[in-house]
Amino acid sequence: MSEKEKTCQTRWLKTNEISMKEYRKALEDAASLLRDGELVAFPTETVYGLGGNALDAEAAAKIYSAKGRPSDNPLIVHISYIDMLEPLVEEIPSVCRRLAFEFWPGPLTMILPKSDQVPMATTGGLDTVAVRMPAHGVALDLIDTCGLPLAAPSANRSGKPSPTRGEHVYHDLQGRIPMVLDAGAVEIGLESTIIDLSRPEPVILRPGKITYDDLKPFVPRLKEYHHPSGREIERPKAPGMKYTHYAPEGTMIMLPLHVEDDFFRALESKEKTAILASTEKIARWRRFCPDVTWIALGAEDDLDSLAHNLFHALRQCDLLDMETIYIESFSEDGLGEALMNRIRKASSCPLLIEKQ
Structure with a gap:
């Protein structure tokens, strides 16, 4: 300002x-x-x-x-x-x-x-x-x-x-x-x-x-x-119904719920790229593209931690000037529905991966 x-x-x-x-x-x-x-x-x-x-x-x-x-x-x-x-x-x-x-x-x-x-x-x-x-x-x-x-x-x-x-x-x-x-x-x-x-x-x-x-x-x-x-x-009756919400400065792309390792093998490592994911997925995927910025949201079965850390992680991306942000999708059971609601609103688009 x-x-x-x-x-x-x-x-x-x-x-x-x-x-x-x-x-x-x-x-x-x-x-x-x-x-x-x-x-x-x-x-x-x-x-x-x-x-x-x-x-x-x-x-x-x-x-x-x-x-x-x-x-x-x-x-x-x-x-x-x-x-x-x-x-x-x-x-x-x-x-x-x-x-x-x-x-x-x-x-x-x-x-x-x-x-x-x-x-x-x-x-x-x-x-x-x-x-x-x-x-x-x-x-x-x-x-x-x-x-x-x-x-x-x-x-x-x-x-x-x-x-x-x-x-x-x-x-x-x-x-x-x-x-x-x-x-x-x-x-x-x-x-x-x-x-x-x-x-x-x-x-x-x-x-x-x-x-x-x-x-x-x-x-x-x-x-x-x-x-x-x-x-x-x-004519929105509640906050968040009409306008863009929660978005980081960079382009955020929502990964499919089930994404293959090959996607990360093919992903070009870029200095201004971040991937937000559960600790388990980071442990699995990091070796394929070690040069991107990895930000852990929490354990994949701990929806409370994933929800708690989401907005802070998005703000970390802004502080690091991330231009492209990929984010893992999660189950929509229980609190997962609210978590995925916020992820969708923050995302520029979902990632569509063509089947080979």
Whole structure:
């Protein structure tokens, strides 16, 4: 970002390295900024969020501006206790209460018809609002301290890999926001599951850590996630439906689920080429093209680690100026559906290998 684009000094505060007294002071400082309509980045269990007063249209506008995010891309509102939900929505249906009891605090976002208190700027012009209760101590403490519901998309420049560490936020938003609360690496590393409860048959709009199988016992008429198209894309009800997300600077190519060793034997080693894969596949493939950059995502049967490391690995590729990035495909069972959803959105194209 150029010096002209910088609008403020960004205070980067590492909450794990300060005393409890200093932590409480940092929360009060952050809360004061939020009450004044400013923005604060903070950790959640999924990714870092860029928070502003969800009831303030001007604060929402600042979020869009800081991220470079289109204003029709709705923001998720974060709360710290269930009573904060009631003023935000027309009503709380019984299915919402069941899901909140089971999964909140946690990585589940629910979409409901909004109340008049929530400005259209927060919802991307929609008459629905997306709400969740994060499972992270700093996030909950911040919301409690400021006493406000916080609209908080991922704290990155729009279209870039979501931030899973405080330094990711600072890299993207330094000079654009006044404060970053840094609590280290997040737990999950993928954004929350989003379920739309505003329609007769609830549907998953974005897969995440909480899966269809987790939700189905509580939502008998639940429809599985499907790739949005047509009007769903033109009028997105949830983040990530319409615009490019998660992409590194280089061209990312998704490998087929089953790729033969011959592909790597034929791959020309290039200085600016990276391959992102499981530790097992790297051990198998590295000997065929040792001169490319290999980045391990985790063990192939450990979906939690693969998901946790994905966005950090994409940012590593940017720091290394990788021009071409190949990434392994994984099983879509359980959390694998959310992992592959993010990989597809970050990829320029799948790799089509002709059979000999």
